[in-house]
Amino acid sequence: MISLAISPCPNDTHVFDAIIHNRIDLEGLKFGYQLHDVETLNKMALAGGIDMIKVSFFTYLLVQQNFILLDSGSAMGYGNGPLLISRKDYTLEDLPRLTVAIPGRYTTAHMLFRIAAPDVKKKEFMMFSDIEDAVLSGKVDAGVIIHENRFTYEQKGLKKILDLGKYWEELTGSPIPLGGILARKGLGYNIINKLNRIMFRSVENSFKHPEVALPFVRAHAQEMDEEVMKKHIRLYVNENTLSLGTGGKVALAKLQRIAREKGLLNTGHGTRDTGRGTRDTGRGTGDV
Numbered sequence: 001m002i003s004l005a006i007s008p009c010p011n012d013t014h015v016f017d018a019i020i021h022n023r024i025d026l027e028g029l030k031f032g033y034q035l036h037d038v039e040t041l042n043k044m045a046l047a048g049g050i051d052m053i054k055v056s057f058f059t060y061l062l063v064q065q066n067f068i069l070l071d072s073g074s075a076m077g078y079g080n081g082p083l084l085i086s087r088k089d090y091t092l093e094d095l096p097r098l099t100v101a102i103p104g105r106y107t108t109a110h111m112l113f114r115i116a117a118p119d120v121k122k123k124e125f126m127m128f129s130d131i132e133d134a135v136l137s138g139k140v141d142a143g144v145i146i147h148e149n150r151f152t153y154e155q156k157g158l159k160k161i162l163d164l165g166k167y168w169e170e171l172t173g174s175p176i177p178l179g180g181i182l183a184r185k186g187l188g189y190n191i192i193n194k195l196n197r198i199m200f201r202s203v204e205n206s207f208k209h210p211e212v213a214l215p216f217v218r219a220h221a222q223e224m225d226e227e228v229m230k231k232h233i234r235l236y237v238n239e240n241t242l243s244l245g246t247g248g249k250v251a252l253a254k255l256q257r258i259a260r261e262k263g264l265l266n267t268g269h270g271t272r273d274t275g276r277g278t279r280d281t282g283r284g285t286g287d288v
Contacts, residue, residue: 002187002195003051004033005041008220009147010229011236012054015073017213018205019198027194035220037127038179039104046106051184052195056104057177058111061256061265066185068192069244069252072199073181076240076248081165081176082109083150084117085158086142087135092162095120101135101143103128108178108255109144112164115171115262132156147236148228172258174251175240203242 004019006012018024020033031052036044042059044050048066060069082103090098099122102110113120124140131143132153142161145153153160168176181199183192206213210233221229240248259265 002031004031006054007038008035010217010232013217014213014233015203015206017216018202024201042106056107056179058108059106067182070181070199072203075178075236077175077238080235082144082146084162098141101131101140172254177252
């Protein structure tokens with residue numbers, strides 16, 4: 001039995017539906033799956049023990065000695081990165097004096113924010129879906145939002161300070177690597193090669209038969225509006241999900257190089273921030 005852990009976000013349930021519901025050739029493997037928010041998944045990967053797991057690419061950089069990245073299943077692309085938003089007309093120059101909500105300590109969103117705004121010391125780590133309300137209520141001054149919130153923040157009167165995805169694209173010329181599917185090295189190459197083929201088939205099936213996965217996606221999208229759910233899938237499931245390709249591998253190499261240059265991989269698995277006033281609410285995040 002392969003232990004599988006993914007997020008309940010529409011892009012994950014969409015591309016994993018064929019595996020979970022035995023719609024494709026699983027090459028004799030059986031899967032036992034569990035659903036968690038991605039920050040919980042990141043911490044599970046850091047702890048080890050899971051066979052196959054979706055994580056933020058920042059977390060992958062911290063655990064790659066124990067896991068192999070599968071070629072299919074990644075969330076990567078253009079125009080789908082995290083956004084830094086606020087209620088007031090703040091600028092980048094204002095950030096060092098502000099308190100900023102972050103959707104998870106081990107997320108790629110946090111890593112990108114640290115690269116773009118290294119002088120921010122006051123951070124609140126919270127569930128991605130709570131960030132808009134935290135900004136609106138004044139609990140925090142600004143927040144980094146991901147996933148479906150990018151479709152709703154303007155309707156709530158919030159304003160964009162910085163598009164972190166666009167920032168990354170301008171910095172590197174590459175798609176933004178958000179999250180990927182890992183397999184535990186201890187499984188051995190025979191099983192890992194099977195998982196690579198199975199993951200490709202599952203993503204391919206999601207492209208060919210998108211309507212088949214909708215009941216599973218709806219069941220775990222909770223209160224998400226269906227049109228937002230479909231936009232979510234279209235935004236995060238693309239050609240890089242089917243295969244990383246050369247462009248995806250180059251983007252990931254750039255992420256690792258910049259993270260190393262900025263010293264982001266030398267902080268005890270990212271658990272120690274240099275700033276004071278950083279607090280973790282112990283809650284999770286979406287899929288970045």
